Each structure stands twice: as structure tokens, then as C-alpha cells.
Amino acid sequence: MSDGAEREVLNCIGALCPTPIIQLSKAMKSLESGTKLILRADDPATKSDLFAWSRLTGNQVSVIDETSFEIVKA
Amino acid sequence: MVTTGAFDGERPLHPAGEQVLLAAFERGWADPNGLGGASAQARHLLNAAREEIAGHLGVSGSEIEFWGEPALISPIALQGAPNFHSGKFIVGQTERQEILALAHDSPSSVQLNVNHTGLLDRDRLIEEIESNSTIAIQAANGETGVRQPLPDFSSIVGAMNAHLHLDFTASGPLIPLPTYWSTADFPAKSWDGPSGIGIMLINKNQRWAYPFSRATNRRSPESYSLPLVLAAAAALTGWLKDANQESDRIRNLISMMRQVISRTIPEVDIAGSGNKEESLPHILSISALNISGERLVNALAKEGFAVASGSACVASAIEPSHVLQAMGILTHGNLRISLMHGVLESDVKRFLALLPGIITQLRSEDGA
Structure with a gap:
């Protein structure tokens, strides 16, 4: 987030699997290609599922910290 | 709804084992270690069962120990290895939880990663192994x-003369023992034998000591039930005969499932390569994106299909499947399909015809 641009934040803290991934997939539908979004989620499955989600959908994921992830729409 | 497609891996006792079990309980058996004619007959039957099982597994009868607590076989076999408490303990990331718990408590343990198809990191094994591992x-x-290349790993471990414990819980005798091994775990359930009985193999050319009583020659608690041993032997003979006739047919059904699912369902992960050398013939694991495993299992149950799931929202544990995580596969929306001997092709085809529509419907209901 070094470019200083504001990001849409999807807060899924407290939501259990697979809700964070489903909410993320829904949120991506309205985004333009290249748009960035921050996902916050603390379910133990989310981190590994996000990388599988990235592989299956082509969207990019990078880890900010244990509960925050930056998503870039493909 | 009547279940017509039992794809969840819950298998009844093999008919050959059931017949022996009922007869044995009806008759009542004496203690094979006692004196007298009844005990002598019990001893004779126990030895015959031991030799029958040994013949099928390709070992000698003296290498077999019967256990009444099958879940303990692997943990105890490992703790009885000569250098378990002093050398390195090397395990794969996708081992059973009780084995990973042992590694967690071990002062010197190494976890081998698996690749995306579930195969263990061979190079890391070579790098880490020592003669007292x-x-x-x-x-x-x-x-x-997913099936590991046992002959290759056996050669690597054998070259170091280290202790190699093999767990055949999922495969049973579908996979043969490799040339070099030290101990092995075969629960009778792995060949549709009875619950509550399992076999620990201890290679006669390897050192091993019962960890709870090293001062004696005892190698197990000997708390097993004789009728269960007899039923396990009969079930094994019957099951192997069935497997010879059924394994290729079931592998073809699983291959068809892989192909149809990958063609008809978008955004789905299918575990493993599916290659014959790298997979069991009867198990398929798929994970569909944006679906709860619980809802998927329930929707299939309404259509008459019993299917298991490794998703955290369905499994008893809160944690997601460590196996799927280690392979980098989706842990939600998971279905674990296990086809048993005698499965009808028509049931598999009906399942494949219904699954895409069910997944589309569930995704649509969640707006994903």
C-alpha cells in the first residue's frame, strides 16, 4: 500500500470458513480489473484457501499480516 | 431419502468375516494361552489365522502382533524404534494427526513438505536422514x-539402515510391502475386517522393543479378541479376492469421475495426479470454490448419496484439513468420495449428472 491510494476493505473478522472467501468472491464481481481490495479475516482456513482461490480465479493475493490480505482483481 | 450411493468410506464387515465372527461368538473360545483341549483348539485357530494373514501380507507369522487398539499401533510402533528418543524423527506433513502430535513432542523432528499432488519431498528426506533416524x-x-512411492523411499531409508515405519491404514494390502521396512500398521478395517483389531508388523531382521515393557520379550498388550482375529483373517482372504476382480473397474470409475468433474464444474480442485502409481484406485477428493462442505454434503444426502467431507465446517475439528492445506488445495467445499467393492456404475453416473447442478445452485444461493 505504498502508493497511498485508498483501498476498499472487506471485514470478515469473526466469520467462519467459507464465508470470507464467498464474501470476497461476491465483492470482486463489482470491481474493475487491477482494483485493489483489503480482506481482513481470522478464520484459520482463510489464508491457505486464499492462495487456492487465487490459483483458481487468477486474482492476485499478498499477505499483509496474519489477518490482512491485499487482493488485486485480475 | 434412501441412500443408494454410499460413497463415504463406511464399509460393512466383509461377509466372509461376518460369517466367521458370528460362529466364533456363538461358540465361545477359550484363552489360547491356557491349558486343556479348548485352549489348544483356540491356539490352533489363532496360529492358522496368523499364518493366513502372514501369507497374504508377504511376511512370516512371527512378524505379526495382533492389537485390540488399532489406533495405537503406529504411535507405539514408532516409540519402540531403537533410536526414537535420541535420533531424528522424520514425518510427512500429511501424516495422521496422532503421528504429527508425536513429532511435535519429539526433541528432534523434521516435517517433510508435500508438493501440490501430495508427494513427499524426496530431496529433503535424503538431506535429513541419518542412520539413527x-x-x-x-x-x-x-x-x-495419494500414494507415496514406497519402493524409492524404502531404498533411501534402507541405505542408511534407519527405522522405517509404514502406515497402511488407507490402502490395506492394496500396496505391497517394499523390500526394506522395520514396522508397519495394518488395521483390519483397511480390508473390510472388523473394528477393534489391527496388526503391527515387526520385521524379524530389525531391532524393536515394546516401549512400555522393554525388560520382557512381550511385544504387545495381547488384549485382542480371538473371534475378531479369526474374522479379520477370513475377511482378508475374501476382500483380496474381491479386490482382484474390482480394483481395475473401480479405478476406471474414479478416473471417469475426475474427467467429468473437471469438465463440468468450474473452479474446482481435484487432489492428486490421479496417476496409477500415485493414487489408490477407490478414493477421490474434490473441493469446490465458494461452497460450504456441510451444505454440499447435505444436498447430496437429499439425493441419496452419502459422502464424507474434510472441510472444517463438517469435520469434528475446528481446524481445516491439514492434508488439504499442506497440498495447497481448497479446504472448503470438500467432498471425499470413496467407492467400495460392488459399487454400481449407474450410481456413479447419477452422482456425476447431479453434482454440477447442485454446486451451481448452492453457489447461486450464496450469491458467489
């Missing part, structure tokens, strides 16, 4: 059906 390897994984 203890290595635990599953012949195949029960969640994904």
Missing part, C-alpha cells in the same frame, strides 16, 4: 488417496 510414511493418504 526414525521415519514414518503413510503408504497412501486416506483423505486424498
Whole structure:
């Protein structure tokens, strides 16, 4: 987030699997290609599922910290 | 709804074992260690069962120990290895939880990663192994059906003369023992034998000591039930005969499922390569994106299909499947399909015809 641009934040803290991934997939539908979004989620499955989600959908994921992830729409 | 497609891996006792079990309980058996005619007959039957099982597994009868607590076989076999408490303990990331718990408590343990198809990191094994190491390897994984290259690992461990424990819980005798091994775990359930009985193999050319009583020659608690041993032997003979006739047919059905699912369902992960050398013939694990495993299992149950799931929202544990995580596969929306001998092709085809529509419907209901 070094470019200083504001990001849409999807807060899924407290939501259990697979809700964070489903909410993320829904949120991506309205985004333009290249748009960035921050996902916050603390379910133990989310981190590994996000990388599988990235592989299956082509969207990019990078880890900010244990509960925050930056998503870039493909 | 009547279940017509039992794809959840819950198998009844093999008819050959059931017949022996009922007869044995009806008759009542004496203690094979006692004196007198009844005990002598019990001893004779026990030895015959031991030799029958030994013949099928390709070992000698003296290498077999019967256990009434099958879940303890692998943990105890490992703790009885000569250098378990002093050498390195090497395990795969996709081992059973009780084995990983042992590794967690071990002062010197190494976890081998698996690649995306579930195969263990061979180079890391070569790098880490020492002559006093203890290595635990599953012949195949029960969640994904991924089969490890045992002959290769056996050569690597054998070259170092280290302790190699093999777990055949998922495969049973579908996978043969490799040339070099030290101990092995075969629960009778792995060949549709009875619950509550399992076999620990102890290679006669390897050192091993019962960890709870090293001062004696005892190698197990000997708390097993004789009728269960007899039923296990009969079930094994019957099951192997069935497997010879059914394994290729079932592998073809699983291959068809892989192909149809990958063609008809978008955004789905299918575990493993599916290659014959790298998979069991009867297990398939798939994970569909944006679906709860629980809802998927329930929707299939309404259509008459019993299917298991490794998703955290369905499994008893809160944590997601460590096996799927280690392979980098989706942990939600998971279905663990296990086809048993006698499965009808028409049931498999009906399942494949229904599954895409069910997944589309569930995704649509969640707006994903």
C-alpha cells in the first residue's frame, strides 16, 4: 500500500470458513480489473484457501499480516 | 431419502468375516494361552489365522502382533524404534494427526513438505536422514488417496539402515510391502475386517522393543479378541479376492469421475495426479470454490448419496484439513468420495449428472 491510494476493505473478522472467501468472491464481481481490495479475516482456513482461490480465479493475493490480505482483481 | 450411493468410506464387515465372527461368538473360545483341549483348539485357530494373514501380507507369522487398539499401533510402533528418543524423527506433513502430535513432542523432528499432488519431498528426506533416524510414511493418504512411492523411499531409508515405519491404514494390502521396512500398521478395517483389531508388523531382521515393557520379550498388550482375529483373517482372504476382480473397474470409475468433474464444474480442485502409481484406485477428493462442505454434503444426502467431507465446517475439528492445506488445495467445499467393492456404475453416473447442478445452485444461493 505504498502508493497511498485508498483501498476498499472487506471485514470478515469473526466469520467462519467459507464465508470470507464467498464474501470476497461476491465483492470482486463489482470491481474493475487491477482494483485493489483489503480482506481482513481470522478464520484459520482463510489464508491457505486464499492462495487456492487465487490459483483458481487468477486474482492476485499478498499477505499483509496474519489477518490482512491485499487482493488485486485480475 | 434412501441412500443408494454410499460413497463415504463406511464399509460393512466383509461377509466372509461376518460369517466367521458370528460362529466364533456363538461358540465361545477359550484363552489360547491356557491349558486343556479348548485352549489348544483356540491356539490352533489363532496360529492358522496368523499364518493366513502372514501369507497374504508377504511376511512370516512371527512378524505379526495382533492389537485390540488399532489406533495405537503406529504411535507405539514408532516409540519402540531403537533410536526414537535420541535420533531424528522424520514425518510427512500429511501424516495422521496422532503421528504429527508425536513429532511435535519429539526433541528432534523434521516435517517433510508435500508438493501440490501430495508427494513427499524426496530431496529433503535424503538431506535429513541419518542412520539413527526414525521415519514414518503413510503408504497412501486416506483423505486424498495419494500414494507415496514406497519402493524409492524404502531404498533411501534402507541405505542408511534407519527405522522405517509404514502406515497402511488407507490402502490395506492394496500396496505391497517394499523390500526394506522395520514396522508397519495394518488395521483390519483397511480390508473390510472388523473394528477393534489391527496388526503391527515387526520385521524379524530389525531391532524393536515394546516401549512400555522393554525388560520382557512381550511385544504387545495381547488384549485382542480371538473371534475378531479369526474374522479379520477370513475377511482378508475374501476382500483380496474381491479386490482382484474390482480394483481395475473401480479405478476406471474414479478416473471417469475426475474427467467429468473437471469438465463440468468450474473452479474446482481435484487432489492428486490421479496417476496409477500415485493414487489408490477407490478414493477421490474434490473441493469446490465458494461452497460450504456441510451444505454440499447435505444436498447430496437429499439425493441419496452419502459422502464424507474434510472441510472444517463438517469435520469434528475446528481446524481445516491439514492434508488439504499442506497440498495447497481448497479446504472448503470438500467432498471425499470413496467407492467400495460392488459399487454400481449407474450410481456413479447419477452422482456425476447431479453434482454440477447442485454446486451451481448452492453457489447461486450464496450469491458467489
